Amino acid sequence: MTLGELSADAVVRRLRTDGLGLQIGPFSFRLISPIDSVAEGLITLYSDYPLVSDDGFSDYTVRISRGRGWRRWGRRQAIFEFDGRAVFTPLPEQQAFTLLEWSMNWCVAMHAHQYLTLHAAVIERDGGAAIMPAPPGSGKSTLCAGLVNRGWRLLSDELALISPVDASVSPFGRPISLKNQSIDLIRAFAPDAVFSRVVEDTAKGRVALLKIAQRHLNLISQRAQPRWIIFPKYVAGAEPRLRRRSKADSMLELGRNSFNYMVLGRLGFEVLGRVVDACECFDFEYSRLDDAVEVFGKLAGRAAK
Amino acid sequence: MKLHWACWDSDYVVFEEASGQTHLLDAVRALMLDLLVEAPRTGSFLTDFLTQSLQVTSIDAAQAVTLALSDFERLGLVEEIIS
Numbered sequence: 092m093t094l095g096e097l098s099a100d101a102v103v104r105r106l107r108t109d110g111l112g113l114q115i116g117p118f119s120f121r122l123i124s125p126i127d128s129v130a131e132g133l134i135t136l137y138s139d140y141p142l143v144s145d146d147g148f149s150d151y152t153v154r155i156s157r158g159r160g161w162r163r164w165g166r167r168q169a170i171f172e173f174d175g176r177a178v179f180t181p182l183p184e185q186q187a188f189t190l191l192e193w194s195m196n197w198c199v200a201m202h203a204h205q206y207l208t209l210h211a212a213v214i215e216r217d218g219g220a221a222i223m224p225a226p227p228g229s230g231k232s233t234l235c236a237g238l239v240n241r242g243w244r245l246l247s248d249e250l251a252l253i254s255p256v257d258a259s260v261s262p263f264g265r266p267i268s269l270k271n272q273s274i275d276l277i278r279a280f281a282p283d284a285v286f287s288r289v290v291e292d293t294a295k296g297r298v299a300l301l302k303i304a305q306r307h308l309n310l311i312s313q314r315a316q317p318r319w320i321i322f323p324k325y326v327a328g329a330e331p332r333l334r335r336r337s338k339a340d341s342m343l344e345l346g347r348n349s350f351n352y353m354v355l356g357r358l359g360f361e362v363l364g365r366v367v368d369a370c371e372c373f374d375f376e377y378s379r380l381d382d383a384v385e386v387f388g389k390l391a392g393r394a395a396k
Numbered sequence: 397m398k399l400h401w402a403c404w405d406s407d408y409v410v411f412e413e414a415s416g417q418t419h420l421l422d423a424v425r426a427l428m429l430d431l432l433v434e435a436p437r438t439g440s441f442l443t444d445f446l447t448q449s450l451q452v453t454s455i456d457a458a459q460a461v462t463l464a465l466s467d468f469e470r471l472g473l474v475e476e477i478i479s
Binding site for chain 2: 337338339340342343346352353356357360361364367368
């Protein structure tokens with residue numbers, strides 16, 4: 092049964108009582124919140140995700156609570172609680188759904204040490220995964236959103252989950268977080284795409300989340316082998332430029348972009364080494380999504396030959 | 397000290413198990429570090445080794461050794477033994 096098969100009232104009721112259980116790739120979440128915008132966001136963006144049973148085990152319980160005292164009525168706040176403890180600074184209540192998204196990322200990044208976890212988008216074509224690590228502002232999410240609307244499969248926009256056993260990447264496909272001008276850019280690039288409500292004035296500016304199409308979720312249990320490591324960078328007005336990058340330097344940069352490389356120690360080094368060994372490494376500058384689609388298409392076409 | 401290596405072309409990545417730190421080294425520095433892990437070495441031993449192996453002048457080799465040892469020490473990869 093999927094979330095979309097529940098009535099809106101049932102979603103709200105579950106969120107307000109024992110929690111709504113969702114299976115997202117390899118993880119199960121129990122989500123609890125009395126805030127209406129959390130229910131609205133889930134109904135809009137997670138309708139195709141399977142529910143987990145009410146009495147079943149969940150990997151993570153995420154509670155987005157209301158502020159206490161006068162914060163319940165004036166200048167309302169949303170608070171992320173994990174194991175009964177507030178983890179982040181409370182945010183204005185209109186940001187409750189984006190807080191839920193960031194909280195789910197936090198749960199996995201901080202605890203899922205059965206994987207080597209990188210802060211990176213991952214997309215796949217013909218069985219080969221492109222890992223795209225990048226700092227905020229590099230255009231990673233915009234690029235990812237563009238490419239998954241042009242033939243690439245989304246594994247994740249935020250977290251690359253790499254198996255220490257075979258260095259494959261597990262999908263953790265969730266809505267793509269777009270900021271500021273990228274929202275209108277992707278609306279124009281993919282007119283059929285479904286978005287959450289736009290939230291203004293977050294720490295990252297205007298934020299909206301892009302729903303993941305059903306075709307990506309149908310393959311959410313299908314892992315992919317890393318084939319490319321691409322460090323994207325949006326440069327206004329730039330012509331597309333794909334330049335080979337040294338593997339050793341790429342490995343160090345990936346290590347810096349990992350949440351648990353240091354936690355895994357030697358195992359992390361060995362897994363990362365295997366990933367880099369299997370991949371071609373590039374820096375990629377771009378300013379137009381159509382250019383990026385063409386460059387990535389050529390890359391995939393060359394690998395298929 | 398336990399080091400683990402990865403190598404592509406002439407670039408080396410070394411992982412130091414005790415600290416969990418990872419470093420990027422060129423081939424010459426990788427060779428020097430490997431010699432130092434094997435046994436304590438003097439600067440003049442390393443200089444002679446590089447002069448003979450790489451066919452560079454002893455002045456260039458000595459300069460490379462001094463810089464490398466200083467960086468290795470800063471990164472906690474080696475320590476000076478006062479005899």
